[in-house]
Amino acid sequence: MQKPTAHLRRRFYLMKIDHLGIATKGIDDALKFWADALGLENVHTEVVEDQKVRVAMLPIGESRIELLEPTSDDSPISKFLEKRGGGIHHVAVAVEDIEAALAGLKAKGMRLIDESPRIGAEGCLVAFVHPSSANGVLLELVQSIKT
Numbered sequence: 001m002q003k004p005t006a007h008l009r010r011r012f013y014l015m016k017i018d019h020l021g022i023a024t025k026g027i028d029d030a031l032k033f034w035a036d037a038l039g040l041e042n043v044h045t046e047v048v049e050d051q052k053v054r055v056a057m058l059p060i061g062e063s064r065i066e067l068l069e070p071t072s073d074d075s076p077i078s079k080f081l082e083k084r085g086g087g088i089h090h091v092a093v094a095v096e097d098i099e100a101a102l103a104g105l106k107a108k109g110m111r112l113i114d115e116s117p118r119i120g121a122e123g124c125l126v127a128f129v130h131p132s133s134a135n136g137v138l139l140e141l142v143q144s145i146k147t
Protein backbone atom coordinates (compact mmCIF):
# COMPACT_ATOMS: atom_id res chain seq x y z
CA MET A 1 0.00 0.00 0.00
CA GLN A 2 1.11 3.56 -0.71
CA LYS A 3 2.07 5.76 2.18
CA PRO A 4 -0.73 8.29 2.83
CA THR A 5 1.53 11.22 1.98
CA ALA A 6 2.90 9.82 -1.27
CA HIS A 7 0.24 11.42 -3.45
CA LEU A 8 0.78 14.81 -1.79
CA ARG A 9 4.49 14.59 -2.31
CA ARG A 10 3.85 13.95 -5.99
CA ARG A 11 1.32 16.73 -6.33
CA PHE A 12 3.46 19.38 -4.66
CA TYR A 13 6.74 18.03 -5.98
CA LEU A 14 8.31 18.25 -2.53
CA MET A 15 11.96 17.27 -2.55
CA LYS A 16 13.61 18.01 0.80
CA ILE A 17 14.13 20.65 3.46
CA ASP A 18 16.30 23.07 1.48
CA HIS A 19 17.32 25.24 4.42
CA LEU A 20 16.36 26.69 7.77
CA GLY A 21 16.43 30.49 7.80
CA ILE A 22 17.80 31.92 11.04
CA ALA A 23 17.46 35.61 11.85
CA THR A 24 20.60 37.17 13.32
CA LYS A 25 21.64 40.69 14.24
CA GLY A 26 24.91 40.07 12.43
CA ILE A 27 26.17 37.15 10.35
CA ASP A 28 29.79 37.57 11.41
CA ASP A 29 28.87 37.23 15.04
CA ALA A 30 26.54 34.29 14.34
CA LEU A 31 29.35 32.48 12.51
CA LYS A 32 31.22 32.25 15.82
CA PHE A 33 28.73 29.55 16.70
CA TRP A 34 27.67 27.96 13.40
CA ALA A 35 31.13 27.91 11.78
CA ASP A 36 33.78 28.26 14.50
CA ALA A 37 32.13 26.21 17.25
CA LEU A 38 29.89 23.82 15.28
CA GLY A 39 32.21 23.39 12.32
CA LEU A 40 29.90 24.25 9.41
CA GLU A 41 31.42 26.00 6.40
CA ASN A 42 30.07 29.27 5.06
CA VAL A 43 30.12 28.54 1.32
CA HIS A 44 28.15 31.50 0.01
CA THR A 45 27.33 35.02 1.16
CA GLU A 46 25.21 37.48 -0.77
CA VAL A 47 22.88 40.45 -0.39
CA VAL A 48 19.31 39.83 -1.58
CA GLU A 49 18.19 43.40 -2.29
CA ASP A 50 14.56 42.40 -2.83
CA GLN A 51 14.29 41.06 0.71
CA LYS A 52 16.67 43.58 2.29
CA VAL A 53 18.84 40.88 3.77
CA ARG A 54 22.36 39.58 3.63
CA VAL A 55 22.45 35.79 3.72
CA ALA A 56 25.13 33.21 4.43
CA MET A 57 24.64 29.59 3.39
CA LEU A 58 26.16 26.78 5.45
CA PRO A 59 25.57 23.25 4.15
CA ILE A 60 24.61 20.61 6.71
CA GLY A 61 23.92 17.18 5.19
CA GLU A 62 21.52 17.55 2.27
CA SER A 63 20.25 20.79 3.75
CA ARG A 64 21.61 24.21 4.68
CA ILE A 65 21.50 26.70 7.50
CA GLU A 66 20.72 30.15 6.07
CA LEU A 67 21.88 32.96 8.34
CA LEU A 68 19.97 36.19 7.70
CA GLU A 69 21.05 39.70 8.61
CA PRO A 70 18.95 42.81 7.87
CA THR A 71 20.44 45.39 5.51
CA SER A 72 17.96 48.10 6.50
CA ASP A 73 15.62 49.06 9.33
CA ASP A 74 12.54 48.19 7.27
CA SER A 75 13.83 44.72 6.42
CA PRO A 76 11.41 41.92 7.43
CA ILE A 77 14.33 40.54 9.46
CA SER A 78 14.62 43.81 11.43
CA LYS A 79 10.97 43.49 12.40
CA PHE A 80 11.45 39.86 13.38
CA LEU A 81 14.50 40.71 15.52
CA GLU A 82 12.59 43.50 17.26
CA LYS A 83 9.74 41.16 18.09
CA ARG A 84 11.60 37.95 18.86
CA GLY A 85 15.26 38.84 19.19
CA GLY A 86 16.43 36.26 16.64
CA GLY A 87 15.86 32.56 16.10
CA ILE A 88 14.33 30.39 13.38
CA HIS A 89 12.68 32.73 10.89
CA HIS A 90 11.52 30.31 8.21
CA VAL A 91 11.65 26.76 6.94
CA ALA A 92 12.41 26.35 3.24
CA VAL A 93 11.26 23.35 1.24
CA ALA A 94 12.71 22.55 -2.17
CA VAL A 95 10.08 21.90 -4.82
CA GLU A 96 10.49 20.75 -8.37
CA ASP A 97 7.81 23.04 -9.78
CA ILE A 98 7.14 26.14 -7.69
CA GLU A 99 4.28 27.39 -9.89
CA ALA A 100 2.48 24.06 -9.48
CA ALA A 101 3.10 24.08 -5.74
CA LEU A 102 1.70 27.63 -5.39
CA ALA A 103 -1.34 26.82 -7.53
CA GLY A 104 -1.97 23.68 -5.48
CA LEU A 105 -1.79 25.54 -2.16
CA LYS A 106 -3.97 28.36 -3.45
CA ALA A 107 -6.58 25.88 -4.65
CA LYS A 108 -6.70 24.50 -1.11
CA GLY A 109 -7.38 27.98 0.27
CA MET A 110 -3.95 28.48 1.82
CA ARG A 111 -2.78 32.03 2.37
CA LEU A 112 0.20 32.94 0.21
CA ILE A 113 2.53 35.89 0.76
CA ASP A 114 3.78 35.56 -2.81
CA GLU A 115 1.21 34.62 -5.44
CA SER A 116 4.02 34.22 -7.93
CA PRO A 117 7.68 33.37 -7.40
CA ARG A 118 10.45 35.94 -7.13
CA ILE A 119 14.21 35.69 -7.32
CA GLY A 120 15.91 34.74 -4.06
CA ALA A 121 19.44 33.88 -2.99
CA GLU A 122 21.60 32.05 -5.55
CA GLY A 123 19.14 32.98 -8.31
CA CYS A 124 16.55 30.51 -7.05
CA LEU A 125 12.83 31.05 -7.50
CA VAL A 126 11.24 31.55 -4.09
CA ALA A 127 7.78 32.20 -2.67
CA PHE A 128 6.54 32.45 0.90
CA VAL A 129 3.44 30.87 2.43
CA HIS A 130 1.84 32.84 5.28
CA PRO A 131 2.37 31.48 8.82
CA SER A 132 -1.39 31.65 9.43
CA SER A 133 -1.77 28.72 7.04
CA ALA A 134 1.19 26.73 8.38
CA ASN A 135 0.79 26.56 12.17
CA GLY A 136 2.80 29.69 12.78
CA VAL A 137 5.67 28.66 10.50
CA LEU A 138 6.77 30.98 7.72
CA LEU A 139 7.27 28.50 4.87
CA GLU A 140 9.48 29.26 1.90
CA LEU A 141 9.19 27.28 -1.31
CA VAL A 142 12.40 27.13 -3.34
CA GLN A 143 12.96 25.98 -6.87
CA SER A 144 16.57 26.00 -7.95
CA ILE A 145 17.32 27.13 -11.46
CA LYS A 146 18.45 24.13 -13.44
CA THR A 147 21.69 24.70 -15.28
Ligand code: CO
Pocket residue numbers: 019021066090092140
Ligand atom coordinates in the same frame (compact mmCIF):
# COMPACT_ATOMS: atom_id res chain seq x y z
CO1 CO B 1 15.37 31.31 2.92
